[in-house]
Amino acid sequence: MVLNDNSTGKRRPSKSRGADHRRSAVSLKPGLEARIAASRLLAAVIDRKTSLDGMLDQEHGNPAYLALNDADRGLVKAILQSTLRHLPRIEHIIGQLLDTPLPEGARALHHLLIVAAAQMLYLDIPDHSAVDLAVEQANGDPRSRRFAKLVNAILRRIGREKDALLKEVDALPCLPDWFYQRLVEVYGPDQAAAIAHSHLQPPTIDLTVKENPQAWAEKLGGQVLPTGTVRLDRFRGAITALEGFDDGVWWVQDAAAAIPAKLFGDLTGKRVGDLCAAPGGKTAQLILAGGSVVAVEQSKTRLKRLESNLSRLGLSAEIRCANLLDLDESGSFDAILLDAPCSSTGTVRRHPDVLWTKDAADIAKLAQLQEKLLRHALTLLKPGGRLVFSNCSLDPQEGEAMIDRVLADTAGITLLPVDPKQWPGLEGAITARGDVRTTPAMLAEQGGLDGFYACMLAKI
Numbered sequence: 001m002v003l004n005d006n007s008t009g010k011r012r013p014s015k016s017r018g019a020d021h022r023r024s025a026v027s028l029k030p031g032l033e034a035r036i037a038a039s040r041l042l043a044a045v046i047d048r049k050t051s052l053d054g055m056l057d058q059e060h061g062n063p064a065y066l067a068l069n070d071a072d073r074g075l076v077k078a079i080l081q082s083t084l085r086h087l088p089r090i091e092h093i094i095g096q097l098l099d100t101p102l103p104e105g106a107r108a109l110h111h112l113l114i115v116a117a118a119q120m121l122y123l124d125i126p127d128h129s130a131v132d133l134a135v136e137q138a139n140g141d142p143r144s145r146r147f148a149k150l151v152n153a154i155l156r157r158i159g160r161e162k163d164a165l166l167k168e169v170d171a172l173p174c175l176p177d178w179f180y181q182r183l184v185e186v187y188g189p190d191q192a193a194a195i196a197h198s199h200l201q202p203p204t205i206d207l208t209v210k211e212n213p214q215a216w217a218e219k220l221g222g223q224v225l226p227t228g229t230v231r232l233d234r235f236r237g238a239i240t241a242l243e244g245f246d247d248g249v250w251w252v253q254d255a256a257a258a259i260p261a262k263l264f265g266d267l268t269g270k271r272v273g274d275l276c277a278a279p280g281g282k283t284a285q286l287i288l289a290g291g292s293v294v295a296v297e298q299s300k301t302r303l304k305r306l307e308s309n310l311s312r313l314g315l316s317a318e319i320r321c322a323n324l325l326d327l328d329e330s331g332s333f334d335a336i337l338l339d340a341p342c343s344s345t346g347t348v349r350r351h352p353d354v355l356w357t358k359d360a361a362d363i364a365k366l367a368q369l370q371e372k373l374l375r376h377a378l379t380l381l382k383p384g385g386r387l388v389f390s391n392c393s394l395d396p397q398e399g400e401a402m403i404d405r406v407l408a409d410t411a412g413i414t415l416l417p418v419d420p421k422q423w424p425g426l427e428g429a430i431t432a433r434g435d436v437r438t439t440p441a442m443l444a445e446q447g448g449l450d451g452f453y454a455c456m457l458a459k460i
């Protein structure tokens, strides 16, 4: 069977694509379609910087992915997450086993080898099955067919020498070089190594509950973290089937993401602007803190998710689909949460593609955007009002450095330091000057945290 070269990223009309997948479903070896899809999606992430979340969306995702049955979709997701989480180590191992590097343009072959090696090195997939399917895949692709014997030889060697090969790469940070160097620069070598290590741990499932976290932790088999979050210890399966979901008792929110909205404390009687609101985890917190919340979000699709989340939770806010830069209500909010779009480098445990789809230039661009959004948001704040700025980046360019610039030239705005005593168990997350800075290496024994930045500003 001849595989289609999708390396250009061009999409064929959906009708023929559907027919193609139906044909392949009957003629391909079981499991092969999933490996082909995994290789193509990997190509899209690392060669074309496409976000994995979008491609794995159950409704609007990549057509090759959507054509798979549920079990194969789960398999593709597991393969890709593991592959991206361990990419530098897998590439190093394959590089060592090759006498000469693969030809420059042999990207399909590279992805096929990486996907197969990931299954053998980091997933519970039997070696013979991974090798067999990879050789079949190579033979079915005119770009890789002449390398089928090489694929067989490399992968069989990985099978035979697995333990020694894994040991050899054990100390290699599993992050792209540019990002690891930046972590070393900002956090020092020990913290950088700890963050890189935490990146290899599977992400936890954290719930924010409306009330009584201790009782819900006991009921669901979890523990309560210093943020008041319930962390599920042994959860497997569909989150929607868990007790309390249908009744809107809790929502999924990483423990670190729960911190920014909590910085306000009681919001009773306050008009609160949640200016980058979807999917609404922090909107729900602000409502439950007593605020009369205006939730602003520019993406229609994401706004639908916010509406459905609030509706399940039985909470309501004034919802506006708008660019916050177009809001023209100077001095009208007592409190503002600006949870700004960012590089998301603090969420690599959950989104291991992030570091392969972004680079240093993206971080600089996002910091500029955040500064623009923050400067405008500050005009919307009443005198005496407070604004919490937050994002899930690990880079101070998108945090402290940007805040410093705004503080330096905006009259009447001060930083209200966060008091570490208010955060028992998380004192280390409060910087000397009173910003919140979590990293994935914090609360390591309980399973880590997303990287988050937050600070509180006040208008005099």
Ligand SMILES: C[S@@+](CC[C@H](N)C(=O)[O-])C[C@H]1O[C@@H](n2cnc3c(N)ncnc32)[C@H](O)[C@@H]1O
Binding pocket: 275, 276, 277, 278, 279, 280, 281, 282, 283, 296, 297, 298, 299, 302, 322, 323, 324, 325, 339, 340, 341, 342, 373
């Ligand atoms: C980090 S997410 C917010 C997460 C949200 N606060 C929560 O806790 O669920 C950033 C959101 O800001 C939205 N956004 C980005 N730029 C915006 C703008 N100029 N105006 C309004 N919303 C914007 C994005 O579409 C995205 O949904």
